[in-house]
Amino acid sequence: MTEQTWQSCHASDAAPEKRTRWCRKLCVPLSPGDGNSRQVYTLGTWRVSREVYLWQLSSLDVKLLVDVRGNPRAGREEQLFRGKDFTKALLSIGVRYEYWGDRLGEEAVEGAEAEDIQRLLKGLLASAPFGPICIFGHLHEPQKCHRLQLCNLLPSGCQIQHLMWEDHRAIRVVGHDEANSLYKRWVDFFYQRRLLEEGKRQRERSQAEGIASGWRRAKLRETEREDAVAARLAELQAGSLPTLRWEELSAAEWGDRLRDGKAYRLRLPWNTEILWYPHFLDDGEADQLERKVQDRITMYHPTYFFQTPSGVVQETVNRKGQARICDDFNFGIQYDSSKDAAATYVSQKMEPWTRSLLRRIEGASEAVFNAIWFNHYRDGTVTIHWHTDGNEGLGPDPIIGSLSLGATRPFCFKSKRAWKGRDEEIAGIIHLTLPLFHGSLVVMGKNSQRHWLHAVPAMEGIHRERTNLTFRFWALEGFETIDAAEAQGKETMEHLPDKQKFRLHVVPDASLVEQTCRNGARLCPVIVDSPSDVATTTGDMLRRLCDHVLPSGIEHLHLALCLGADKAEGASAAHAERPQRELLDDAQPLRKELERLGLLPQPRHEVPKILLALIRKPGGQLHGAGTTLPAVPPRKAVELNPEDAKSIVGAEDLFREVRLSGVGRYSPPRGAQAEVESESGDWIWEVIQNLSGIQRKSKGKGRISQMVFHQSSEFVALYVARSKSTVHLVLSTKRRLQFPSLLPADAGALRRLGLYGRLLGQVLKEECPNLEFQLGVRVARCPSSKQMAAHLVSRDFLAPDPMDLTQQHYLEFTGGPQTFLPLDDLAKCVKQGSKLQSKVQLHDLRCHRCHQFFGDSMRQLILHLRRCTAPLEPKRGYGGGPDGGGEAEDKTLLAVKMLEEMGFAGCGREALCEILLKAEGSLERAVEFLAT
Ligand SMILES: O=C(O)CCC(=O)C(=O)O
Numbered sequence: 001m002t003e004q005t006w007q008s009c010h011a012s013d014a015a016p017e018k019r020t021r022w023c024r025k026l027c028v029p030l031s032p033g034d035g036n037s038r039q040v041y042t043l044g045t046w047r048v049s050r051e052v053y054l055w056q057l058s059s060l061d062v063k064l065l066v067d068v069r070g071n072p073r074a075g076r077e078e079q080l081f082r083g084k085d086f087t088k089a090l091l092s093i094g095v096r097y098e099y100w101g102d103r104l105g106e107e108a109v110e111g112a113e114a115e116d117i118q119r120l121l122k123g124l125l126a127s128a129p130f131g132p133i134c135i136f137g138h139l140h141e142p143q144k145c146h147r148l149q150l151c152n153l154l155p156s157g158c159q160i161q162h163l164m165w166e167d168h169r170a171i172r173v174v175g176h177d178e179a180n181s182l183y184k185r186w187v188d189f190f191y192q193r194r195l196l197e198e199g200k201r202q203r204e205r206s207q208a209e210g211i212a213s214g215w216r217r218a219k220l221r222e223t224e225r226e227d228a229v230a231a232r233l234a235e236l237q238a239g240s241l242p243t244l245r246w247e248e249l250s251a252a253e254w255g256d257r258l259r260d261g262k263a264y265r266l267r268l269p270w271n272t273e274i275l276w277y278p279h280f281l282d283d284g285e286a287d288q289l290e291r292k293v294q295d296r297i298t299m300y301h302p303t304y305f306f307q308t309p310s311g312v313v314q315e316t317v318n319r320k321g322q323a324r325i326c327d328d329f330n331f332g333i334q335y336d337s338s339k340d341a342a343a344t345y346v347s348q349k350m351e352p353w354t355r356s357l358l359r360r361i362e363g364a365s366e367a368v369f370n371a372i373w374f375n376h377y378r379d380g381t382v383t384i385h386w387h388t389d390g391n392e393g394l395g396p397d398p399i400i401g402s403l404s405l406g407a408t409r410p411f412c413f414k415s416k417r418a419w420k421g422r423d424e425e426i427a428g429i430i431h432l433t434l435p436l437f438h439g440s441l442v443v444m445g446k447n448s449q450r451h452w453l454h455a456v457p458a459m460e461g462i463h464r465e466r467t468n469l470t471f472r473f474w475a476l477e478g479f480e481t482i483d484a485a486e487a488q489g490k491e492t493m494e495h496l497p498d499k500q501k502f503r504l505h506v507v508p509d510a511s512l513v514e515q516t517c518r519n520g521a522r523l524c525p526v527i528v529d530s531p532s533d534v535a536t537t538t539g540d541m542l543r544r545l546c547d548h549v550l551p552s553g554i555e556h557l558h559l560a561l562c563l564g565a566d567k568a569e570g571a572s573a574a575h576a577e578r579p580q581r582e583l584l585d586d587a588q589p590l591r592k593e594l595e596r597l598g599l600l601p602q603p604r605h606e607v608p609k610i611l612l613a614l615i616r617k618p619g620g621q622l623h624g625a626g627t628t629l630p631a632v633p634p635r636k637a638v639e640l641n642p643e644d645a646k647s648i649v650g651a652e653d654l655f656r657e658v659r660l661s662g663v664g665r666y667s668p669p670r671g672a673q674a675e676v677e678s679e680s681g682d683w684i685w686e687v688i689q690n691l692s693g694i695q696r697k698s699k700g701k702g703r704i705s706q707m708v709f710h711q712s713s714e715f716v717a718l719y720v721a722r723s724k725s726t727v728h729l730v731l732s733t734k735r736r737l738q739f740p741s742l743l744p745a746d747a748g749a750l751r752r753l754g755l756y757g758r759l760l761g762q763v764l765k766e767e768c769p770n771l772e773f774q775l776g777v778r779v780a781r782c783p784s785s786k787q788m789a790a791h792l793v794s795r796d797f798l799a800p801d802p803m804d805l806t807q808q809h810y811l812e813f814t815g816g817p818q819t820f821l822p823l824d825d826l827a828k829c830v831k832q833g834s835k836l837q838s839k840v841q842l843h844d845l846r847c848h849r850c851h852q853f854f855g856d857s858m859r860q861l862i863l864h865l866r867r868c869t870a871p872l873e874p875k876r877g878y879g880g881g882p883d884g885g886g887e888a889e890d891k892t893l894l895a896v897k898m899l900e901e902m903g904f905a906g907c908g909r910e911a912l913c914e915i916l917l918k919a920e921g922s923l924e925r926a927v928e929f930l931a932t
């Protein structure tokens, strides 16, 4: 291949600057005939059994398999993971396995010099056994995999052929020139489409400018002119964004800057750019848009089929709702690996409101888009796993704008490879988390898909829905592959049973549409696939909907079939005119019922929708357990103290986060459920780490998940296993923050944590109006090297199990700022670098009559005092004995001394005097007061 042919292959002349560094490096021609003549095959991973792989390699007489996967244990094909097992299996058919992914993997070659890669390839060939070799990459199609570029750097004598699976047995050979031309076609097609789109925008804008300056007659509609102006303004704002550089800020500083309400251009390693607009839409605009999306966009929850290791086929409704808008393309949703299981997802068309929004986002993103993809997360248990948006339709190095509405969820970025910074401390895989506030926009700019993964992790304790709109430029018609996040760890089915596919459009009854469920989520129409099992009852169907799709906190529902002219039409028709309904019995097999009514669609027709209605079932119960959810009235709004708003960085956003998150009821897990075994003794950190796993199988029902009362993007509020009071939570940062190593830069996070506690306190006060709350850190714990934790505790100290309230806890919680320090004071101390020392003095508790010791168990002492009949020693001079006479003051002093001897010296004499007065002089009652 000559330089010219390479160039024309890999970059359109019209967009030379768009060529990646990688591609340019690969343009270096190879000297022909360097003696390395060799048969080279390439192959990717696919859902084909390992036996068939081995059989094909063996029949091609391959002698060496060269694994060039950067991460050879990634993806769904576990049987093809690098490991002893795979190596042995290859050896059994005479194929040697060599791992080269560390030098020739996707990451290793990114930005590398072509000469260096060539040198490595030469070395590889020189050491390879005689005979054909096979380069093994990740992706099935060679034109999408970096192995194609590697092959372009092989010595010219090599005979290169790419192998692709035709089905689960047969293989197809694609010539190297053909693979290169497929790649070129893809790139050229993509750039041409984008140029076309850019041209359109330019024309629109110059028309708008022409009209504004009065030299051109209006050809654009008013809205189009406004869109063009808004886009231009957004573009100007983008152009003047201040820059934050990853290396220049500590984790604490990032936390502050991402919460200071300002928009930034973030520059990350590997020449990556992210634009961050925390308030791209103001609150009013964001509310309005969320409403509009609820009204106009119908979310689709596709059903995926997985084969479990035992061979059982599982049918799973995707909990994440999806919708796509695009005038140019439809998108495919593939249900499993067989081609005919893919069904076209018909995109909705652009409307004036979506077009306006898209234009504005384009300006802020410095890009053009032609598609909006929606993701709907009904609550914090719906997630998206680590992935890149690397679909071929997005072209090379796509730019993606991502707008968030509803509950704040964190957007996690992590680098695909380790950063080798000068500073040891910041070397390694890089993590950056953005709090996706209601109305925020993140633009994943250049290199963000190439070098980084992103995810939206689970967030138990968040009951509010979230909608995400991603703005993309899509330029290829094709099939979307199945959601990698949902498929994680599961093997998809090879063959689906031959069945008819149709979709069910589930529309809530008009009386339910306006009903807001717990925490403000609205019951909206959804589209789901028909269940494949003919025996599925309408009760099963309803349960599936409740478990996976509908917002929680709705009243008892019933499923009805809508009959009438609009039975297969969209939600709007159902809203406009209520069709006749036929109530479906819970036990009725759904499919049979549809068949009986003559509604089953004919196979091979375009997937039709059948309208099912959700209707209120007065006082009824859903069939089976776990589907009856009482409606809970939304909580009253929390309030932000104007002082906090002024003085705390990020106060407004934190306030909005809590307000919009749908804080749940206080319901601590009971008994063993609440205990977290902690090997390190730092259970809070262990829980936090556990929670930071991006996707959890338990979907909010696991043991660790049950420990969570609430989360914000920065903090977590956990139930404690041995609660010391009616309400008792520990609050901590999700970032590692240990007491002895708190730095002045952490003061901002501590002040926000204080505010978080106050806001949660307000919510809890509404739930338990008779309780008073206090928030602070136990000073005695501060010197320990454990995760920093604050306690939000009600002042009644009525521990569910009184044995759990020790003297130490009691004295600390009631000892004022010397033992229980408010977070704002802690922030001040940290800022000034002062040390904290607890003033609590602990004494063993003991009975003043029989002198029995009770360690620090207040409960045991109280129980004992109620029983102890030992006489009071007369010489102790208290309790009405003969030496006990004298002045009342002396009597009190004696009693105070006795309490001190009993182990309450830490309370201070003044407090003991007061308590004695309250207890009318009775020591036993004084002890009980001390405990409550
Ligand atoms: O919901 C989000 O913010 C992320 C969505 C996403 O990454 C995607 O759709 O690819």
Ligand SMILES: [Fe+2]
Binding pocket: 387, 388, 389, 454
């Ligand atoms: Fe994504």
